[in-house]
Amino acid sequence: MTGSLVTLLLVVATAVILRWRRPAWYWMTFGVTLAALRVAVRYASVMDACGLTVPPARWRLSLARMTNRPVPESRAPRILRLRPTRTGLVLRIKLRPGQDAFDVASATDRLRHSFGMYGVTSRELRSGIVELRMTGYDVLRRVQMPAETGPAPMRIPVALREDGSVHYRDYRAVPHGLTLGVTESGKSVYQRNLVAGLAAHDVALVGIDCSRASSSSARPALLRPRRQPGHRPRTPRALVQHMEDVYQLIRSAQRITVDVPDADIAADIWDLPADIRPTPVVVLVDEVAELALFATKDEEKRRDRIVTALVRLAQLGRAAGIYLEICGQRFGSELGKGITMLRAQLTGRTAHRVNDESSANMAFGDIAPDAVLAAIQIPTDVPGIAVSGDSTGGWTRIRAPHTSLRQAVNICNRHADRTPDVPALAAFRPAVAPLASATAPLTKAAPTTA
Incomplete structure (x- = not known):
């Protein structure tokens, strides 16, 4: 029992130190799992609190009255995909009839607070499909570019x-x-x-x-x-x-x-x-x-x-x-x-x-x-x-x-x-004598004067 407690304390201490000194490492080891669970558990209540739900359809209300069942709850946008990234989460949702992408964009700050994320931005991919990109930490504090950036001409x-x-x-x-x-x-x-x-x-x-x-x-x-x-x-x-x-x-x-x-x-x-x-x-x-x-x-x-x-x-x-x-x-x-x-x-x-x-x-x-x-x-x-x-x-x-x-x-x-x-x-093109200390023309481009 004592050994398990010591292990737990070491894990917690490691998480705290990583979150303070190396937020990117903390996110990849602990943060991404905790954030994904938070989003999955809180999703329906957060959407309702942020005003991003719609009342049930009339036919569902009529059916509930006819069958003497409880009134259906308001519906949140449907989750299409939740994907973790090296800096956060990408949540893709499908809007319900009557909802607009502007409603989601105006609620991003409330979503950030409710989901416990550092930042949330939204963009509409196509009609009715909105992508929420959530960052788990301040990615601009210490910029780390990904190793593969998908090279393409120009x-x-x-x-x-x-x-x-x-x-x-x-x-x-x-x-x-x-x-x-x-x-x-x-x-x-x-x-x-x-x-x-x-x-x-x-x-x-x-x-x-x-x-x-x-x-x-x-x-x-x-x-x-x-x-x-x-x-x-x-x-x-x-x-x-x-x-x-x-x-x-x-x-x-x-x-x-x-x-x-x-x-x-x-x-x-x-x-x-x-x-x-x-x-x-x-x-x-x-x-x-x-x-x-x-x-x-x-x-x-x-x-x-x-x-x-x-x-x-x-x-x-x-x-x-x-x-x-x-x-x-x-x-x-x-x-x-x-x-x-x-x-x-x-x-x-x-x-x-x-x-x-x-x-x-x-x-x-x-x-x-x-x-x-x-x-x-x-x-x-x-x-x-x-x-x-x-x-x-x-x-x-x-x-x-x-x-x-x-x-x-x-x-x-x-x-x-x-x-x-x-x-x-x-x-x-300037004429530069070759130097042993590697001060050759530095780009593949031809430099010129104005």
Whole structure:
């Protein structure tokens, strides 16, 4: 008896210590079983308390009166599946007639409290089917990306969402993106994860770094356009010319004839045969406000050419395999003409900590107004927390795993042999002498100056 008691005390002590020091380990060992039992036992009463039940059908009431039986109870949504994950539980339910997915979404905070979970989010999969993703602990406190993230072309896992799922930067689904954030908000770490993720893909990375010493760049040899202001407009013009050349290739291989099925007609580079498909290009612009600022008439003309080229790339570059990733601290209309037109083309929006509401409005005011309040509430003591949204109006909190500059460089050096040969950008590739200490060009992409 004493031995069993000691064993029980050791198990309880282990659970308490794990929950305090290693919540992920606690969840996988003890938490998932306890949470699943709580949900199964409390489900009917919780749904009734949260107002997510419907009264019985009239025919059931009539049948109960005719047979002199007790009145049937209200019915909760039917459980279709309860699946444990590495961060929580996924509960899929089927709504009863008369219920709406909005009712479930508005009750997520009460469900979180009633089920004893850390967080609950809901989304409607299809008509009448709602999925509740419940997290057992704060997954954003110490981000641990899963070992397998389902790699796909131009789909980069960059962060973890608050519901425990992986946040991807999918360029084929969302071609252009905007990332905002003040200094020390975690924006640089997000960019490092993005560049390191792109290193393993067949893609050319064009870096336009407008700061004198940007810590976000994983390229030791990335040229600084502020040191060579006369060369600043050349890269956007070269990209526009490359885009026109790619469109000419698509037109020559489009195969619009009567005997060609509609599915085989080439509309972008991904419809072309692999042997002639051009390398996709990701253009990463850091501190974009530096491109738009000017002090003289000559700089204003140069600025207009740069912004015009970026707008053309945003409007027409997707089919040519050119994707924009615009980063900065602010991106409002005060930067001059053409800026709002460029911002309107940037579908994916990510905002790290900002200093004022107007900066959050620059990111989400025109696509997801509900995300503005979430963006300005990001705490200062948790760098890396961000709010991500898109044109659908949905948004979520994310956090990228901490990646040092050395880790990003090592990852990119490991894939340096994948660096593509893009003739239109060859003139902008920096000449770097090989060093024994592994400071080779860090991404497979071709870095260039603005």
